[in-house]
Each structure stands twice: as structure tokens, then as C-alpha cells.
Amino acid sequence: MKIPEQRFKIVVIGGSAGSFSVVSRILSQLDPAFPLPVVLCLHRLKHVRSGLVEGLNMKSNIPVVEPYDKDKLRPGVAMLAPSNYHLFVEFDSTISLSTEEVNNHSRPSIDYAFSSAAYSFREKAMGIILTGANKDGAMGIKNIHEKKGYTIVQDPSTCDVDAMPQAALKLFTPDQILKPDDIVKILNGLKA
Template identity: 50%
Template sequence: MKNHIKCIVIGGSAGSFTVMMEILQNLPKDFSLPILICMHRMKHGKEGFANALNLKSNLNLVEPYDKEKIKKNSVFLAPANYHMCVEMDKTISLSTEEDYNYSRPAIDLLFKSASYVYKKHLLGIILSGANHDGAIGLKCVKDCGGMTIIQSISESQVPTMPKSAKKKTQIDFELNTRQITEFLIQIHKTKQIQLVS
């Protein structure tokens, strides 16, 4: 069964920064699908984190404003100390509600909200990290008909998050950094992916 992907959500924590940087560095400049990224970071770390990713990225990476429209050819990074969610009108909402999974921003909240909006047209990816945030969110992606990927447990610097996601739901693919990048490029080229049975 083939599926048409319209949005990509990526979550990561400890050990995921260099992975995320490598992915963004190797995606083509005309990569059209919107990417929403939630990475655990220092609550008071502002522009430096985003700037560091932007330096290596071929794509335009921004920390969005509340109610900003999700657009193609854009990468949206959850701002420090804000939860980032997707609204039904495909805008981004930011909030300072209490920590979720000991985190703000929380990966689960982004993935769950995006799942309800994009359903089978969503691709969710969990990278290296030290807690369980993202496991329930990735299950929600799967339950809503979307595609799920975890970073290879053997490659992950801190494999707790990929392991937790794998225990929580049926993962479609377990890929290393290079394979994740190639997978995204293939989706960009074909606009479709082949779902495993």
C-alpha cells in the first residue's frame, strides 16, 4: 500500500543534535515537505541552538511564532521552553503549559497533535534520547495510519528513546542516520513511500 506524505515530525534528545544536523545538511535545497522538529534543549537557550542547526542546513529553519502557518520548504524547530503543537487549520500553536514527560517542549505533544491533523499523511521519526518522550507520540502516528521510523538502536548515542518507541508500537523502519536521510530524499522525489505490511 502506498501513502502520500505531507508532513514530517522529528523528535530527539541527548545524542540527537549531530544526527539532526547531518540530516538537514544533506537534504536538497528544494526539499518541499514541511518538517517540524522537537528537541529537548536548555529552557533558556535561545537563538544559539537554532543558529547552529541553520549553519549546516540547506533548508530554511525557523523557530515559529504562535499561529504561524505550516508551509512547504520550511523547517520549524520548537522554541526553547515552549510546547509546539499542530492545530487543525495547519498552523502552529505554542504554549507554556507545565512540563510533559519532564520536558518543555515535549515530543509526545507535537507528534500527537500532528497525527490528528495529518493522519496517514504523516511521517514520524524518533532519534537518540535519554527518556521515554516520543514513544506514545510515535504510537499515535502509527495508530492514525502514518509512517514510523526510529534511529537505529545500535547507532544511537543514547538509545532509550528509540527503544521505548519500539516497545510501544510496531515500528515501520529502524534506520541509521544516512538511511533516514536517503529515505527522506526518496519521499521528496517520489512524494510516496511504500508501507511495509
């Protein structure tokens, strides 16, 4: 495990099956003074108010919110893609929400969140893909890699369901493949 020396403007985390517990663990160990905006794109039930934000806030050291369209990214705040909306990160550091068709059977699409961060922030974006049951996110995190951003894939041996990390690993070689506790160490070593 190696802390990257480059500086970032955004961290985007995507996950599906099994990711709630990993994201909870990461957020609960994150430095309360974490200096960067975080975007969380997690697959969730479409028409059910799941209590996901409340559940994450109970454990998180930084605030977790569901953004509205055109909300601005804020350092030290995690923005969770709302249920049944795609989330895009814009060049002006705002969030756009969309109800376009599903992508990879998913809305929100992790690919869309990652790819928009890649195009908006290029080498200043960090993408982290976690446990999950389909290939959503693999192309998106590859886009971050292609734009010289930093990419982390959860070690498949630590995943509840390893399909999502394995799909990413078939497409490219990330900067690091890490266990959740090492992902936290990387994040807590970042500077804005």
C-alpha cells in the same frame, strides 16, 4: 530500507540527548528543494538562548526557523520548537505554542508534537524519533502509527543514548528502524 509510496503533508522529527548531530546530518543532506514542512522537536535548555537555530542553519540545506504562535507550516522549511514551549500542529496547518506543564520532564514535549501531527494529518504524517535519554516521544510516535501515518525509529545501535528509541520500540513496531543516512535517503525520496 524502502521508500514509502504514500504521500505526506508533514514530517515531524523528535530527539533529545545526542540528537543535534543527527539532525544536523539529516538537514545537511536533505534536498534543497525538499517538498514538505518539517517540524523539529528537540529537548533543549529552558532559559538559555542556545544558538540551536543558528547552528542548524549553518549546516542545513533548508531554512530552520523558530515559529511564532499561529505561524503556518511551509514546504521546505524546518520549524524548531522554541525553548520552553510545547509545539502543537493544528488542523489548519498552523503551529500553536503553549507553556502548559512539562510532560515527561520536558517542554517542548515530543509526545505533544507527534500526537498533534497524528490527529491533524493522520496517514499524511511521518514521524521520526531519534537518539534521546528518556521516553518522551514514544507515545506520540505510537499515535502517528495508530492513525496510519509512517513511523521511523533511529536504529538504537547508532544512538548516543538509546532510551528514547527503545521506549518507542517497546510500544509498537514502526514501519522502519534505520541508521541516520538511511533516514536521509527516505526523506529525499518523498513526494508532496
